[in-house]
Amino acid sequence: MNRKTTKLGLSLDRTAAQPYYRQIYGRILxxxxxxxxKPGDRIPSARALTQELGLARGTIEAAYSLLAERFEQISHAFAGSSPGITQSLVSDFMEEGYFARHIQRMRKLYAERREATAAGLEGVLGKYLHIDPQPGGMHLVLRLRGRRSDRGVVARMREDGLHGEALTDWMAGGSRPSAVLLNFTNVESQRTAEKLALRILARLHP
Incomplete structure (x- = not known):
């Protein structure tokens, strides 16, 4: 199906403190x-918008990267069903390669945060737990040493505003090792992970 490319006629405030890529992001939304x-429309390519606005291509791609993140959030919010306009725009992002670059960038970011989080947690909590090596994903598995209950630890963590999942809640029958599933995507550095580890340490014991 052929879809028309809509000329957006974007106007930017050249005197505003807000960066151009943020302005473009807001104008397209x-x-x-x-x-x-409208559903079925195509957004301009980065090259076309670069020529239209007279900006560096990297500026346009930064705006499109933000849009890719926003569309991804919308898709999750609609639990697999999203409006036609969102589907059309995501299709364009995939065809133009922006979505692939967004995924590559996020994989690199998550790999860096995974490594920093594991290092920070192990530095503080190494005596109390073992962290399973993870090749990908957005969570770490913290294997608790000794006879600690993962459900008890998670309950106490939540009292301190920390979120984790007890793996025994997701296992049936047999031996069920005590472990906590922890998301690391908002941990920006090893130092941040160490601060998180100290909060967890305070909740390891009843």
Whole structure:
């Protein structure tokens, strides 16, 4: 199916403190909300928008990367069912290669945060737990040493505003090792992980 490319006619405030890529991101979201971009429309390519606005291509791609993240959030919010306009725009992002670059960037970021989080947690909590090596994903598995209950640890963590999942809640029958599933995507550095580890340490014991 052929789809028309919509000329957005974006106008940027050249005197504003807000970066151009943020302005472009906001203008395109506004075009979707106002109906300028309709289901089936194509957004301009980065090259076309670069020529239209007279900006560096990297600026346009930064805006499109933010849009890719926003569309991903919308898709998750609709639990597999999203509006037609969102589906059309995500399709464009995939065809133009922006979504693939977004995924590559996020994989690199998560790999760095995974390594930093594991190092920070092990430095503080190594005596109390073992962290399973993870080749990918957004969670770490913390294997508790001794006879500690993962359910008890998770319950106490939640009292301190920390979220984790007790693996025994997801296992049936047989031997069920005590372990906590912990998301690390918001841990920006090893130092942040060490601070998190100290909070967990305070909740390891009843």
């Amino acid at each position: 506004g075009a979707i909300a106002s109906g300028v971009l």
